[in-house]
């Protein structure tokens with residue numbers, strides 16, 4: 107088993123092991139945030155017919171030649187066509203059809219004049235300027251044409267893609283399944299959240315934080331609950347998790363204590379250890395094992411360590427499994443709003459809150475940094491990576507920061 111691996115090695119080892127999930131057909135609205143597993147090619151033109159982009163009159167451009175405010179040209183209005191209807195008439199010499207936005211251009215007409223530009227005289231209109239052919243006409247297929255590749259497999263589905271599928275008459279679509287991530291919290295000190303506190307015990311928060319992170323990333327979280335520090339009980343829960351999930355995440359029990367039994371439990375469940383311990387703080391003792399195509403990831407029990415190692419390792423893994431090509435966190439340049447004076451021989455991730463103001467990003471650090479502190483994670487949207495031996499960093503200094511979420515825009 108490899109140990110004390112670098113961040114890059116740990117991520118590479120995980121991503122190398124990562125199988126893509128199978129594709130599944132879902133109603134288009136359920137595909138939001140998923141990755142398309144098929145090419146979407148159009149079998150129709152959009153718009154399907156020449157149509158009016160205006161409320162006005164459809165006419166023949168030749169009839170408008172020579173028109174001016176002093177010498178307007180008079181046309182007979184022979185029909186009315188609202189959107190959704192089709193005129194049965196053909197526009198002939200010095201005729202026009204009243205037309206609404208979205209309606210099909212009647213035969214014979216090759217331009218549309220907006221209604222504000224004409225003068226109405228009974229059943230007739232006066233036009234006061236010449237028009238060029240095809241003016242104010244949305245052409246058939248100008249948006250999408252037959253056989254056009256509209257959305258490529260691998261595209262992340264956003265609201266616009268859902269609208270495109272709808273316009274093409276596609277009600278179901280093939281996407282990669284959400285990776286299923288089972289979550290188990292280990293520790294004799296853990297109570298379920300409904301239970302009253304007892305001396306020496308705490309409530310299990312990690313399962314909930316991690317399940318929320320899984321959901322936010324696009325995976326499906328499956329709760330395995332809480333388990334005491336006992337190899338047989340942990341192994342039994344792991345087997346149950348492996349039966350229903352692509353990845354099993356545990357928290358707690360990965361350090362060097364007498365009751366740190368997760369690695370042994372991974373092996374007891376039949377898995378092969380890939381690595382233990384990454385050169386980073388917090389979250390050093392992360393343990394990763396493989397059983398067939400499934401991965402077992404043991405995160406530290408410390409809430410902030412579990413949160414941060416999830417973002418560094420599990421988030422990219424889940425994204426890659428669901429077919430996302432871009433799974434790295436975005437780095438931006440930010441201006442520090444406090445000092446960070448700690449210099450240590452360990453690589454470190456420091457939680458921070460980043461905002462966007464007057465064209466720049468600004469980052470504040472909370473007062474409490476310990477990996478056991480959960481409260482100061484609230485409101486954080488970024489992580490400052492401090493390589494070993496660097497610093498101190500000072501207020502006003504420009505540094506690079508990882509964004510976990512879009513920053514608030516302040517004015």
Ligand SMILES: Nc1nc2c(c(=O)[nH]1)N[C@H]1C(S)=C(S)[C@@H](COP(=O)(O)OP(=O)(O)OC[C@H]3O[C@@H](n4cnc5c(N)ncnc54)[C@H](O)[C@@H]3O)O[C@H]1N2
Nearest residue numbers: 291293310311312313358359360361366389406407408411
């Ligand atoms: N002698 C040493 N002790 C420790 C070392 C070391 O190198 N030598 N490493 C420390 C570091 S760094 C970390 S990180 C922790 C990791 O320990 P474990 O992953 O084994 O986690 P636990 O000891 O089980 O728990 C740590 C902490 O977190 C609380 N916890 C656990 N599960 C939950 C949960 N589901 N919800 C909320 N809080 C939880 C637990 O009660 C502990 O307080 O080890 C250091 N020790």
Ligand code: MOO
Nearest residue numbers: 388389390411477
């Ligand atoms: O690696 Mo630990 O999470 O710093 O206390």
